[in-house]
Amino acid sequence: MPQKFKIHPAIGIARLGDSDEFYLAPEEAGGLPIECDKDGNAALSKAGNEQPIVKFKDSQKRVKKQAARFRVFVYDGGSPQGRELKTGEIFQVVLQKTGQLIEAELVDIEWTVYLANKKSSWYQFQQLDGEHGYAPDHPLRNADLTDPEARQKLIIDPGPQSVNYADPQNRRAEFRKGNNPGYAQSFPPPLKPNSIDTLGEIKATQQNNYNRLIVLGGNGNSGSYKSGFEDPIIRHYANNEGWFDDTSDGPVTAQLKYKILSIDGRKVDAKAPTQFGTVAVDAPAWVIVGYPAYAPQIIDMITMDDVLYDVAIRNFAYDTYLYGQEPFDGSQPPPKTADELAVWRETSQWNPNYYP
Secondary structure (H helix, E strand, C coil): CCEEEEEEEEEEECCCCCCCCCEEEECCCCCCCCCCCCCCEEEEECCCCEEEEECCCCCCCCCCEEEEEEEEEEEEECCCEECCHHHHHEEEEEEECCEEEEEEEEEEEEEEECCCEEECCCCCCCCCEEEEEEECCCEEECCCCCHHHHHHHCCCCCEEEEEEEECCHCCEEEEEECCCCCCCCCCCCCCCEECCCCCEEEEEEEEECCEEEEEECCCCCCECCCCCCCCCCCCCCCCCCEEEEEEEEEEEEEEEEEEEEEEEEEEECCCCCCCCCEEEECCCCEEEEEECCCCCCCCCCCHHHHHHHHHHHHHHCCHHHCCCCCCCHHHHHHCCHHHHHHHHHHHHCCCCCCCC
């Protein structure tokens, strides 16, 4: 049976820092950041458990970066949580063009990440404005620049970068100015007090035959190209003309490189040249590079699951048991839409037997 592949976490959080050292982001609710080596391999106890970080600054008192670690999971109808895909593991994939069923052995994973920062060319931040789109007259950042080409240059765009573990020369790539030949990069002009020439880097790493991706963000630099009286100066908590910073975000995708073992059940001739192929991971991911924060073990009182459940109840009649007795008395069908639910609420009582 063909298997599904997904990148986890779906949204990874990296954080800025001015140190060359880093640690791994927490990967469970209420979890602690994870100690790792310079390649991003987690520090393990004698029992094989990953160890939490204890120092957030290096010997020079510089802030360590937080790295986002990404992994590929396979889903084959067994556990709903899936399992991490391991190098050398046998899996099946259907070729989209031919419909052939391929039995394959995982050789490597090629990761591609595209970090960028469009803040300076975007709309001004005004609390909750923009949640449902911006009005045509919503003010822009750096509105004094009206030429489309000039506004395009406000975007920090180093272009996408790819890495894989099998090629030692391609295990690391930087989102640095000048490090993407053939791509029309866009970086800010010289800034005060700190110029920006990179948004970070990515590393392909392998631990216990699991190929993983490490994403590191920028150095925590910010500055302005304004040179007028009193410039550079901070005038607003969120919107400041001429300023750039090296936070960023962008998509994370992956290609599985495999060795073909059989095609439609027919084993490949052992004497024939080895055949390789690639398949895209079904579910990509996203990485967000934010500012440092140091209380990951304190979780929100209201989780994302709470929010989605509440929306489903209020707008999609997800759990009608809250509003009355089930099963219904048959005088009317169960509500299916938000309008039907609103009418039903008006004529129903809360269910006294419901407990959250």
